[in-house]
Amino acid sequence: MSGAREALLRVAPGGVLGILGGGQLGRMLALAAAELGIESHIYCPDPASPAFQIAKQITCAPYEDEAALTAFAAGVDAITYEFENVPARTAAILSAAKPVQPTVHALETTADRLTEKTFIRSLGIGTAEFRAVDSHADLAGAVGVLGRPSVLKTRRFGYDGKGQTIIRPGHDLSESLDRMGGQPAILEAFVPFVAEVSVIAVRSDNGSVRTYDLVENEHHDHILDQSIVPARLSALVEDQALSIAATIIAALDYVGVLAVEMFVTSDHTVLVNEIAPRVHNSGHWTQDACLVSQFENHVRAVCGWPLGSTERHSDAVMTNLIGDDINAWRALAAEPNAALHLYGKLEARTGRKMGHVTRISPRSR
């Protein structure tokens, strides 16, 4: 799909892109911007931010620091972010000064699992069955309808399995709800999936949409372990998934890269699990198996450049390096068809994403 008009140019070569968030995603966005001759200004409260190492311009301040936000916005041509939980007030201050993409509207739709799933359903796209849970009575009623096992999740701020509980036969409902700490929750029917997949899509503000090939994901302890491309699934499943992602990104009037995580059931039904309004771990393979990575395409989109190719020249398996996995860096660097990406984090804490390795092979299909 391609739009009729040129996108509005927001950051020309030599211009400055402001990036909120200094983790590995912000870092890889800034590196991609640098390849296009675009400078990055990284804003992050953490002085040890990995992205600070590769940018000349940095602001180390809280996201609530209005003076720092205003100065940051004044020095950049456009703003984007590496994470979806941007405080509303932060987004409002920045948006008043400079173009911020993706927009606050897209963030709001996807920040709350109830709003997100309701929106997805409104597009005629399948999700797990779900019910809002604000009280013990709500939970009892929802479990009555959706059965066990089912999954109780906080509506906001969940990632990598945080804020989730599986309600199995015999589990005490009160205790499960109390673990949510009084936050608004949602109960989702358990989906007996045969595969977890994702699609990385990118959209320009002229309406052009491109999708990368379907990714098959394997998780370990709720954290992404491997992404495999091409997915070992039928063309029918891939077509469904790509079409779902393209529909969602257009319906959100979204600019930039977005990831749609989906379940595939045994009858080849594709159900959306969640939307991540940002570059995504399951798209890291695009750095090594595509001419233009998800990071560069996000930069292109938010800067108003033409989108780049999303074609895949190689097959790829991306494996995250979590915690102590990093200690194997030298053996990984010696593998013949492996590309190693390390994030410059000093301390290898348990569960912390330290880097990833992408193993490529000639394109099989």
Next chain:
Amino acid sequence: MSGAREALLRVAPGGVLGILGGGQLGRMLALAAAELGIESHIYCPDPASPAFQIAKQITCAPYEDEAALTAFAAGVDAITYEFENVPARTAAILSAAKPVQPTVHALETTADRLTEKTFIRSLGIGTAEFRAVDSHADLAGAVGVLGRPSVLKTRRFGYDGKGQTIIRPGHDLSESLDRMGGQPAILEAFVPFVAEVSVIAVRSDNGSVRTYDLVENEHHDHILDQSIVPARLSALVEDQALSIAATIIAALDYVGVLAVEMFVTSDHTVLVNEIAPRVHNSGHWTQDACLVSQFENHVRAVCGWPLGSTERHSDAVMTNLIGDDINAWRALAAEPNAALHLYGKLEARTGRKMGHVTRISPRSR
């Protein structure tokens, strides 16, 4: 070829690589280092250095500033450079403090065209015929032997055709020599080549050598215009050229990436034109057509990491963007199979390398 022992680790993940020179080559080296979790400290006298934009640690000082050099060396784990004409005193100060690769010895051998060609000949590798020219009498004698056309070059500091004069029938010899400004010179026989080629080779300090595929180069006004891979030449020529590069890099006991530029004659003879002891413009295609680029492999080598793959996954044509060529950036960015690389230079002066574009296609052979 692979070495028996592990290379000596000089820069671990989280360590700092010092890079002398802040142009586009230093910039692309620093970006490659960042992908490996290695920080860069850029040293360059030019405050407008493109590489300064993407490094947290920079030193802007003359190459003769001993205090600045000493402080720079103290803050890094190892040192490399983007250009071959490092002043001897600079190299000596740095080498006394930290490992500097490639070594001063390799620089000295290749810095002078006479020393370089004599060295290449000593390996049994062909070059154009040549004679040292230190006087008008030398030049007259040399032209008598090598004939016309022949090429008069300064022995040191020539690049992109600077410091070269073709001596054609009728040209005044005195005037040609005077144009060299009294610098030591060399006269080289004119090689009636059918193609200009280069090989990018990399060597680890454990003796492992890898070469990228043969590159066919086309120049325009003495500046590289296009690099084409695979070269449109026979396997026999490619084998000769790769073997020559591997022989030279080993004979220099060199660590890092080195480019060997060669002529191919109509009878398929390969003659070495010159050696560039650094990452090279004719290796830029490796960023997009190989899993590990020349920049990353140079960083790996000088840091003591295992070398990365030099396999090519795609065919590639790299085109330099010189001066005003940069104005076409938006159309280039919109091409379906093109990767755009811009260097962040603010002013597009005539003859200035502003960026490059690599067009890839599925591997043909």
